[in-house]
Amino acid sequence: MTVLRERSGSWSIASCAVAASCLIVCKSAQVGNPPPQERRIQRTVAFPDALANAYAAGTRNPDGSPGPDYWQLQVNYVIHATLDPATSVVTASESIVLHNPSGHILDAVRMRFDQNLFRQDAASRMDIPNHTGGMVVTALSIDGVEIPVPTGPETNRRFPLPEPLAPADSSLIDVEWYFEVPRDDRSSSLRMGRWADSVYQVAQWYPRVAVYDDLMGWDSAAYDGVWEFYNNFGRFEVFVDVPVEWLVGATGVLLSDPRTDASERHVWHFVADTVSDFAWAASDRYEWQVASADIPGRGEIPVHLLQTAASTASYPSLGEEVSRYLEVYSQRLIPYPFPSFTVVEGPELGMEYPGLIMSNGDGPLAHEVAHQWFPMTVGSDETRVTFMDEGFATAMPSLLSSSRGDGEPGPARLQRQYGPPTRFASFPALLPADDPDSQMTSYWKPQHMLRMLGGVVGDSVMWSAIGDYAGAWKFKHPSPWDLMAFVGNAVERDLGWFWHYWLFTHAWVEGSIVGVEPNPQGGIVTVRQDGDMPSPIVLAIQCAPGGGPARLSGPGHVLDESTVVVTRPVDLWFPGARELTFALDIGCQIARVTWDPARRFPDQDACDNVWPRGSKPVFVREWPPGAWVDAELGCG
């Protein structure tokens, strides 16, 4: 009965809305036909049933925050591992406690065996220099019942449970296995590997429980070497047994005193309370240095550097740089959440794990540190949605006034690279990065998306919203729709149009100045957008020599005596025109106009962004803040 009443209530609301919109149409019909729409602006995003179901179940809120009944698997590991440098084999055993808070009865569990990627017969898209036998499982039991061990090359397998796992109950999974750490002397980006028999970076190394979530159930995706990971959060207690003279660095806090006994081997004991993964590295060639980072609200944390002698000598500032990145990101977003940070050298020179990165300081260090927030803290599904971690990690170095080796294109280059006429942007960013140019789709396009968002809502407002989003989803699994809703709510804007064009299409803006008719108080300016994506109107306008001082009679800001930036909201495009004309009063005759002086909006043809054509454009560096300059367009 209650349901019926609610339904009739919502019907009457719907009828009101229909009647109101009919009135508007009838009214405009009386005063003449509306102008033809030259461009239809889409203002809402496509919305999957899974989200509607999650809202109904209370696991997620329509405002983009986790719901009152949000749940995720809790998976805790105790792992004992032994490294034998003579054979480069890691032999290990683990006990996994899988806790089921889902409210569903689970009749099976999915487990991942990522090391199988390195088998000769694996379905791999990674260029593998030296194959191994993969992950050789020698014993597997679930709740005390022995299960036949998997022998194929699969990286993700389903195992029926001996007894269904009830809500709020736990299963115990015990596994024994071994694998050879793949040799990679040429740094082939395997996300792990070894140099000969002396430097080991170990990751994707333990059989793990796949994610089961409220949106898609079990994650059945295979690890093919291109896609990254979607992991459960849980507690790791890991014992690593190595020759006594070796050093070990890992995710988590070291509990044992290293190398205190007199035997030939030593066991390093690490604990990490809430992490989504655990990686480690070991070598007899490492030098161990310790720096520290001052994390707001937490105080000093140790930053461990495990580097070979050559890297220690060539990057003496490594600890200082890493600490600065941890501190600045903590100040701008949320405090770095882990009790220590470790940088380990080896064949992989740019890969992130919780509390640990594989790097020698060369390469995009600021980017790898940024991954501690996305996805190590905010546990998005990296397998299916790459922009939520790679895009943010590519944009975050802009929070630093400078960083070494970011490797990202500057604003002007970024602005021109993106758009259908190039080979880039062949896929919308929301689609999986199964893309001939995933560099653009996963890294640069979302970086540019955030540059534009900063241009729409303000950079400080945007980063503050992203920090709030990180806090709300800390150690949880947000979907892209949660991100869109959360940020839109946090900045108090309807950003449906923005997310639609950036994440569901490869549209671009392509703004231009059609013409200017100067007059003594300013002039009449006509602007145009040829792309499908709208943007706010942002114009740098300069007075003719001797005129001024320039002033504003609407939104914008004054750059100096003779230059103002005039802004008008994106909403002006929503009725569908491609050209808009403004009478601008700036207190002097207009001499020069630049469209999008901060170069925030994707634009293939920069030559039509200035009036008079051929004049130098103004470039305003807004983030990180800087002065405005006369710049080259790089056109024609």
Ligand SMILES: [Zn+2]
């Ligand atoms: Zn990355």
